[in-house]
Amino acid sequence: MLDYHMHVENYYPFGRTPDSRPDGTDPMDTMRRFAASAAEHGVREIAITEHVYHFVQARDIVDRPWSDEKCFYDMDEYVDLLQSARREGLPIKTGIEMDYIEGREPVIERIVDGYPWDFVLGSVHWIGDWGFDLASMADEWDRRSVDQAYRDYFRLLGQAVQTGCFDSMSHPDLIKVMGHMPEGDISDLYETFAEQVSGQEGLCVEISSAGFRKPVGRIYPERPLLEACARRGISITTASDAHVVEDIGRDFDRVRTLAESCGYGEAMSFDGRRATPVPIA
Numbered sequence: 001m002l003d004y005h006m007h008v009e010n011y012y013p014f015g016r017t018p019d020s021r022p023d024g025t026d027p028m029d030t031m032r033r034f035a036a037s038a039a040e041h042g043v044r045e046i047a048i049t050e051h052v053y054h055f056v057q058a059r060d061i062v063d064r065p066w067s068d069e070k071c072f073y074d075m076d077e078y079v080d081l082l083q084s085a086r087r088e089g090l091p092i093k094t095g096i097e098m099d100y101i102e103g104r105e106p107v108i109e110r111i112v113d114g115y116p117w118d119f120v121l122g123s124v125h126w127i128g129d130w131g132f133d134l135a136s137m138a139d140e141w142d143r144r145s146v147d148q149a150y151r152d153y154f155r156l157l158g159q160a161v162q163t164g165c166f167d168s169m170s171h172p173d174l175i176k177v178m179g180h181m182p183e184g185d186i187s188d189l190y191e192t193f194a195e196q197v198s199g200q201e202g203l204c205v206e207i208s209s210a211g212f213r214k215p216v217g218r219i220y221p222e223r224p225l226l227e228a229c230a231r232r233g234i235s236i237t238t239a240s241d242a243h244v245v246e247d248i249g250r251d252f253d254r255v256r257t258l259a260e261s262c263g264y265g266e267a268m269s270f271d272g273r274r275a276t277p278v279p280i281a
């Protein structure tokens, strides 16, 4: 299988803090470590998709006090390393996990168009100034209507889809991350989302095992959401959203089961943002 969503931040080879740039180590060792773990977990190809808020060139996208101290990576250096890994024969694609923030579309577009990405994920992690998936902002859930949070989230997700900037929409129902389930029927939100995705040629949705490692303890997305996508012929990408190498390919048996039960026999591989189907096996 393919794992098209993971992070290198816990091993960042150019330094995990702004002034911790290591000397004398080969950054390619980190890439070899990722490739080795993929092979060990039966994953034939990976896309490293670091969070965009780490990069100084993209500072204006997330632009929250929360991300200030995390923003010190150089995007050229990152892209060069991933491309060198590929040239060395490692099955690593050059990706980015782009935050969608309302009003920041011009910067998003500039970053998406300005670098030689293989694969670009589109994510909604913020409703205004509320990072709803952050443990440090979890109190806010007590002050909000869950149903309204779902509606706000899916409105932003739809806007993200309509930028036309992305190859796959990550963890499409991330809003459930902390385990808050809506009281009312939200099938209209799923249908609208699937309709919006189907309007963007080639845009995929992600199946992610990361939810099993979060308070919600469920796969992303819920089956009715994936069924709404399958009915419209929307393709999928498969993902662990690993933040440690041990999680690459984690719970992919359950990813495969959900995909197959909705009629999917293939997931997409990307190269220079062009998709090729690969059998799920």
Ligand SMILES: [Zn+2]
Residues within 6 Å of the ligand: 097, 123, 125, 170, 171
């Ligand atoms: Zn994410």
Ligand SMILES: [Zn+2]
Residues within 6 Å of the ligand: 005, 006, 007, 097, 241
């Ligand atoms: Zn991620």
